[in-house]
Amino acid sequence: MTDLPDLLERTAARTPVGPPPLDALRAGAERRRRRRTATLSGAAAAAVGTVISAATLLAPAPQPTPAAPPPTRLVGIGHAAIAVPADWPRNRSICGTPQQDTVQIDDSSMVLECLAGRPQDVDSVQVSGSPTVGFQADETLVIDGARAERQRTTCYDSSVGSRVCAGAVGIPALGVWFRAESSTSAEHVDRLLSRIRIVPDQAGVPSPWSVTGPPTGALAGGYVPLLSDAGLKAQVKQVKSPSYPSGTLLGVSPAAGTMLPLGATVTLTVAK
Template identity: 35%
Template sequence: MNEHDLVDALEDHAADVTVGPAPVDSMTRTATRTRRRRGALGGLVAAAVVAVAAAGAVQVLPDDGAGRDAGRDTGRDAAVPPADTDVPPAGHVYVGMGGAAIAVPEDWAAGDVECNGVPRQSTYVVDPPLAQCMMFSVFPDDTDTVSLSMGGVDTRGWTPVEVDGTEALRSPTETGEPDPTTGGGPVTGASVFLPEQGVVFRAQSTVSPASVDDLLAGIVVLHDHAGVPGFADLATVSSDPRTDGRYLQRLDDAGLVAEVVRRSDPAAAPGTVLGVEPAPGTVVPAGSTVRVEVSD
């Protein structure tokens, strides 16, 4: 029999098989349960491994400012169970979205960027909005930045890597040309995308290319914590102005509980997420409540 006959014979043979309807609902339910269970189980297993290292549980809420240091000193780490696994390295805090986070130095500012997105100093940017202005500014020397966003990235040409035991993709490391007119040093940048968590981490540096690697090496998969997801991209990736439903789904996926507060805002279409508290990027224990302000 030739290949063509084989194709026909397989087709005929297979066509004799009566196939029942696809159990989509059952698959959807099982998948949801698996995702939740995987989170919980991962926590337990990892907890046993790091129980020793976690002796001095470190506060993981990267409050934007004084709260952070205060929390460290006043025992707010009571919120963190003793066997907590999601503990950042000394001198760092975790900033995350959904199931993944990245360690950033605790003295970094949050979101200290110009309206064009260029940093003023070493900073982490959560949920970076589109550039709001065309202002000209130079990426300062000796500066590192990290930004986090939810998906929406073209990963063609990216390399599969493993990050904290999960599959990830890493972009090529790109170094720009130094700009002689401004005296700015070359900026090196690279991104890592965690498909399962749907989070993109981007690191940029004028310190050194190695600094980018060091920063990206701080990416972890969270076990019994979750990062408050961003919402800025929801308004840009879809023509639907309502962002609340999709954001609440994101919180649900992250294992967080939403408390919706309605507020009238003449500038926003009804159903627009106006803000969330704690702010996107904050790493909180799984199951925490996030206050979501939605326009009426």
């Protein structure tokens, strides 16, 4: 029997021995390194993509910038005023019926008797120194410390077909009443009447209609005290007018209802 050590020695003697295959070893190692690098790069890219996707899902959607509210101006009598859109004109009405969004103060067309239709989607505010027609106090409230009376908003079908909603607020102690009307909705009326405020450092130019006088018009002598009571000053401008007696008040500037700082001057055009 041949011993195992002798068999190994003879086998080794017959096996040719050469230099180790270094190039092949290096090439195999390089292939394995590239495979590991590619695998790691793919995993890293997948991880980054996952993070970006998650961030995109979690980020809040951009919100639209809210539109700025339209500018307003104050109109009123004395220290009570209401904010109306700044671009509303005055007295755009036919026989007292507004034909577009408007504020009504000393609207001369109200004395005319006719059935003028109110177009759709027209809002208006009437400011007066006496209770508006049909005013009744359904509730009381306080506006900036002043007691006010509110006539609730109601809607009705007018005789010319449009549906009109109306409501009113009066402040008896300050001698001013506000009536809002809308052929859009009752909400428009309530929104308008919610903008009434008391402005201690300003005063509205009084209405000449609040002064009684001869049939030709109010007399300036009865109007000047109203300006003084409101904290405003009078400047008289006399003009020749053969149609009116001397002392008749022909106009005021700024117009009635304009809010002015206390001590401001109002120009009275008076017939001489």
